Amino acid sequence: MIKIDDFSFVYPGSGKPALEHISLQAEKGELILIRGASGSGKSTLLYCINGLVPHIFNGNYSGRIQVNGFSPSDISIRELSKTVGTVFQNADSQIFMMRVEDDVAFGCENLLMPREEIIRRRDGSMKEMGLWEMRTKETYKLSGGQKQRLAISSIYAMGPEIFLFDEPTTDLDQDGRKDFFGILTQLKRGGKLVILAEHQYEEYMPLVDRVITLHEGRLVSPERAPEYPPGFLQGYGKENEVVISCKSVDVAYEKGETALKNINLEIRKGEVVALSGRNGSGKTTLLKSLAGILRPDAGVVTIFDMANPSLEMISGRVGFLFQNPDEQLFAGCVEEEIAFGPKHLGKRVDVERYLHLSGLSNERGRHPQTLSRGQRQLLAVTSVLAMEPDILLLDEPTTGLDDVHWMHLFSLLSQYSMEGKTVVYATHNRKAAGTASRVVHLDDGRIISDEIYQ
Amino acid sequence: MMMNLYVASLILVVLLGAMLFYTVRIKNMIPKFSTEELITVALFCSILYIAILPFKFGLSRIPIIQAFFFSVPYTTILVIGVRLVPKAGTVTLLICGHSLLSQILSSGVNPLWWPYALLAGFVLEIYFLITGNYLATMRNAVGAGILRGFIVYIYFYYFSAPYIWHQHYAPWYIWLQTGQGMAGSALGAVIGFYLSRTIIQAYRYGGI
Amino acid sequence: MMEGSFPMRFINRDTIFHRLDPRTKIAMSLMCACLIVVLRMPEGLLGLFSLLLVTFTVVRPPFSYVRTLVSLMAIAVIFTVISQGFFYYFEPKTPILTFIPENSGWIGKLTGGLAIYREGLIYGAIQSLRLCCAMVLSMIIVITTYPSDLILGLERIGVPAKIGFVVTVSIRFLPALIDEARRILVAQKLRGLNVKGVRGGFVALRYLLPPLIIDSLRQARRIALAASVRAYTGERTHIRTLEFSRIDWIAAGLSTGVMVFLIFFYGGL
Numbered sequence: 001m002i003k004i005d006d007f008s009f010v011y012p013g014s015g016k017p018a019l020e021h022i023s024l025q026a027e028k029g030e031l032i033l034i035r036g037a038s039g040s041g042k043s044t045l046l047y048c049i050n051g052l053v054p055h056i057f058n059g060n061y062s063g064r065i066q067v068n069g070f071s072p073s074d075i076s077i078r079e080l081s082k083t084v085g086t087v088f089q090n091a092d093s094q095i096f097m098m099r100v101e102d103d104v105a106f107g108c109e110n111l112l113m114p115r116e117e118i119i120r121r122r123d124g125s126m127k128e129m130g131l132w133e134m135r136t137k138e139t140y141k142l143s144g145g146q147k148q149r150l151a152i153s154s155i156y157a158m159g160p161e162i163f164l165f166d167e168p169t170t171d172l173d174q175d176g177r178k179d180f181f182g183i184l185t186q187l188k189r190g191g192k193l194v195i196l197a198e199h200q201y202e203e204y205m206p207l208v209d210r211v212i213t214l215h216e217g218r219l220v221s222p223e224r225a226p227e228y229p230p231g232f233l234q235g236y237g238k239e240n241e242v243v244i245s246c247k248s249v250d251v252a253y254e255k256g257e258t259a260l261k262n263i264n265l266e267i268r269k270g271e272v273v274a275l276s277g278r279n280g281s282g283k284t285t286l287l288k289s290l291a292g293i294l295r296p297d298a299g300v301v302t303i304f305d306m307a308n309p310s311l312e313m314i315s316g317r318v319g320f321l322f323q324n325p326d327e328q329l330f331a332g333c334v335e336e337e338i339a340f341g342p343k344h345l346g347k348r349v350d351v352e353r354y355l356h357l358s359g360l361s362n363e364r365g366r367h368p369q370t371l372s373r374g375q376r377q378l379l380a381v382t383s384v385l386a387m388e389p390d391i392l393l394l395d396e397p398t399t400g401l402d403d404v405h406w407m408h409l410f411s412l413l414s415q416y417s418m419e420g421k422t423v424v425y426a427t428h429n430r431k432a433a434g435t436a437s438r439v440v441h442l443d444d445g446r447i448i449s450d451e452i453y454q
Numbered sequence: 455m456m457m458n459l460y461v462a463s464l465i466l467v468v469l470l471g472a473m474l475f476y477t478v479r480i481k482n483m484i485p486k487f488s489t490e491e492l493i494t495v496a497l498f499c500s501i502l503y504i505a506i507l508p509f510k511f512g513l514s515r516i517p518i519i520q521a522f523f524f525s526v527p528y529t530t531i532l533v534i535g536v537r538l539v540p541k542a543g544t545v546t547l548l549i550c551g552h553s554l555l556s557q558i559l560s561s562g563v564n565p566l567w568w569p570y571a572l573l574a575g576f577v578l579e580i581y582f583l584i585t586g587n588y589l590a591t592m593r594n595a596v597g598a599g600i601l602r603g604f605i606v607y608i609y610f611y612y613f614s615a616p617y618i619w620h621q622h623y624a625p626w627y628i629w630l631q632t633g634q635g636m637a638g639s640a641l642g643a644v645i646g647f648y649l650s651r652t653i654i655q656a657y658r659y660g661g662i
Numbered sequence: 663m664m665e666g667s668f669p670m671r672f673i674n675r676d677t678i679f680h681r682l683d684p685r686t687k688i689a690m691s692l693m694c695a696c697l698i699v700v701l702r703m704p705e706g707l708l709g710l711f712s713l714l715l716v717t718f719t720v721v722r723p724p725f726s727y728v729r730t731l732v733s734l735m736a737i738a739v740i741f742t743v744i745s746q747g748f749f750y751y752f753e754p755k756t757p758i759l760t761f762i763p764e765n766s767g768w769i770g771k772l773t774g775g776l777a778i779y780r781e782g783l784i785y786g787a788i789q790s791l792r793l794c795c796a797m798v799l800s801m802i803i804v805i806t807t808y809p810s811d812l813i814l815g816l817e818r819i820g821v822p823a824k825i826g827f828v829v830t831v832s833i834r835f836l837p838a839l840i841d842e843a844r845r846i847l848v849a850q851k852l853r854g855l856n857v858k859g860v861r862g863g864f865v866a867l868r869y870l871l872p873p874l875i876i877d878s879l880r881q882a883r884r885i886a887l888a889a890s891v892r893a894y895t896g897e898r899t900h901i902r903t904l905e906f907s908r909i910d911w912i913a914a915g916l917s918t919g920v921m922v923f924l925i926f927f928y929g930g931l
Contacts (some may be wrong), residue, residue, distance in 0.1 A: 485823070489889050489890065491827055492824060492827065492831075493889070494878075494879060494882040495828055496827075496828040496829070496830075496832045496835070497835060497878040497881065497882055499829070500832045500835055501839060501875065503836060504843055507870075526867075531871070534871075534875060538879070539708055540782060542686065547828060550825065551825065551828045551829055551832060552832075555829055555833060555836075558802065558809050558812055560671070561800045562691060562799060562800030562802070562803035562804050563688055563803060564688075564796075564803075564808075565688070565692050565695070565817070577906070587664065597695070615857075618698070620747075620792065621786075622750070636888070645868070649868070652872060653876055653879075657879050
């Protein structure tokens with residue numbers, strides 16, 4: 001079905017080839033996993049199959065690609081989309097309509113199918129993907145996993161034989177990934193060819209027929225990824241005073257935030273705490289309450305001996321890192337970004353040190369938005385650290401990071417906690433949660449367990 | 455008699471549109487928007503809607519100085535949008551798209567509002583055609599801002615207000631509001647120009 | 663003003679107006695707009711207003727909407743009464759309260775005098791009915807018509823499909839953008855930025871816009887890629903259909919009848 005012969009590709013304006021001498025064959029019913037670090041060429045390879053290369057990304061290429069007998073350069077992306085369906089990482093950017101059923105039909109509409117056929121395919125796809133009950137729901141109200149399922153369903157309705165997945169579950173929690181496993185099973189059973197590019201792929205291994213590893217655009221033999229021992233981030237605070245405490249805290253449901261019920265929690269100075277749980281378990285709500293962003297409806301959150309403080313009262317002493325680094329980068333260059341917080345708080349701080357800590361000293365003059373995703377994440381963390389807050393709270397800090405940046409992030413956090421500061425982070429990622437010495441597990445708005453690992 | 459003036463203004467809008475279309479055809483510049491550009495414009499329409507929201511309440515309820523406060527964020531984003539997609543048709547798409555969005559969500563779709571938006575768009579398009587650049591220089595941006603403020607407020611106070619709503623205002627009041635509109639739009643254009651520099655840099659060389 | 667994060671005011675009920683084709687509603691809206699502009703006599707305006715209020719009750723709006731509408735109308739009425747009180751255009755006018763006499767030096771000449779006129783206040787009250795009619799009308803349309811249907815209706819009467827697509831995408835991403843803007847503001851407050859007051863508004867503009875816009879540009883690129891693999895080229899068929907039914911013809915006929923009637927008797931032409 002897919003035959004790639006000694007294919008190489010260079011993006012326009014780039015010196016380095018994105019893909020070099022790739023040869024690959026894939027048949028119906030196979031599930032092929034593509035592994036590799038960020039920038040290794042996984043996405044580019046997928047784009048060469050669905051026609052985005054060369055129709056949208058037109059660079060120089062050599063070698064041959066055949067998809068179902070056609071070369072992607074010979075037919076339009078629209079024609080190709082009848083055979084090749086692609087699902088990207090960010091589910092939000094793949095949803096065009098306000099209602100679920102309208103979005104599932106959108107692809108078929110673009111293929112100029114007659115109305116009866118669109119209805120048939122749309123309904124069939126929704127039923128198979130488990131979206132039938134929510135077909136009139138507004139897309140805005142869907143959860144992350146449901147959005148991704150919608151994206152897949154919309155592509156499925158178009159009837160392709162080949163499915164390409166470009167890191168589809170990086171942002172999803174356990175439930176989302178379990179759902180995806182089910183979808184992969186369905187697709188395999190239906191005889192589709194599936195090519196999956198993913199960072200965290202362990203759960204899908206039972207379905208994988210072949211593994212391909214890319215490194216800097218070439219096919220290589222696989223290497224072991226670095227492992228982190230559980231409890232790597234040792235907190236040093238078991239005997240210290242309490243810095244944040246929650247007593248009988250209730251937080252009511254507020255558009256999108258899970259409600260918290262009767263939370264009792266004490267966090268001591270110098271601890272490293274992971275709040276773990278599924279999406280919707282309440283960990284982000286709890287994290288925001290600990291930061292003073294959300295006020296409790298009952299009970300008291302005490303931060304530094306201040307009861308239910310406002311943001312102004314704790315700004316500078318509590319650092320909060322949101323999930324999306326791009327929403328926290330405001331300055332014109334890296335150096336200015338790190339200095340932003342201290343400047344506005346009137347604190348004198350050794351900006352050079354933090355610059356060095358972030359690993360971005362050589363990029364100090366660059367505009368933050370021109371950095372890679374991993375670098376932006378590190379910059380965002382460092383900018384918050386530069387305010388030298390006493391407590392650092394992070395919401396899903398590992399989303400979208402590859403192994404190299406993951407390592408750097410955790411070493412940053414480890415150094416920070418060794419100075420006696422407190423770290424709390426919310427994560428749905430088991431591996432990340434296990435790295436902390438204390439794990440608080442939440443489900444349905446309540447604390448289920450609170451354990452310390454030695 | 456009074457109605458005729460208003461009808462005349464509508465005909466003017468149609469004429470402007472025709473003139474514009476003809477010129478663009480002659481110069482072979484019928485804009486072809488790529489999907490990415492269309493979507494960029496769409497998101498900017500949403501951002502326009504958001505930028506005005508906080509100004510709808512609070513301080514700027516006072517009608518006397520409302521003109522100024524509305525114009526600043528609107529023109530800022532308009533300028534950034536056109537600088538990002540410097541083509542014939544962008545500003546019309548932005549203004550009309552935002553107007554439709556606003557109508558669908560808040561004020562009800564009514565063809566009565568359409569000439570107003572189209573006029574602002576057409577006038578700016580002609581301005582760009584005449585000056586030969588799409589906000590490439592600060593001077594061009596300030597000019598566009600002043601022009602927009604002028605057209606929008608003069609049209610409202612001399613055409614919309616008297617003939618649609620049958621409300622009249624003293625000339626000094628009209629010029630006070632228009633002056634504010636022009637000043638606010640000019641300021642917005644300057645801010646937009648200044649902010650767009652870093653944005654464009656990130657966009658061109660950025661990792662996405 | 664906003665239900666949660668989404669500023670849409672559509673309410674899903676089954677009233678006659680919900681079942682009308684959006685094109686019919688646009689046509690009726692246009693006829694109503696004509697009336698708002700053309701009617702001269704106060705009785706006509708009052709009649710139109712009452713008609714609209716009746717229609718509004720048929721749509722069964724929730725109380726919060728009614729409250730919003732009433733406060734908007736109140737503001738409109740007050741402003742119109744005062745402004746027309748000052749700026750009354752016609753003769754005769756009898757001043758009640760004079761602030762700047764007509765012939766008092768340069769400011770008098772410049773402004774032509776500043777006074778509140780009795781006829782102006784009355785005139786303002788009558789004319790404010792036009793604004794109120796427009797407000798009730800817009801609420802009715804917005805409550806009873808789902809945005810996608812409205813956009814499809816617009817495309818059917820000639821609005822280019824590209825604009826329809828642009829508006830669809832705008833509406834789809836509006837709530838997400840609002841949420842993002844809020845999050846950016848919170849992040850800024852935590853980094854020590856003060857965004858209170860008018861000055862705060864400008865500060866927020868300067869720091870809020872670049873990240874929001876750059877993120878939107880990134881999003882636009884991703885969306886465009888997703889659109890490409892979804893076979894989008896601009897032309898498409900539609901799964902939704904709009905059909906005129908009997909109630910549409912009845913509604914159109916009734917509206918035309920009412921319009922002609924009102925113009926004829928109360929147009930004052």
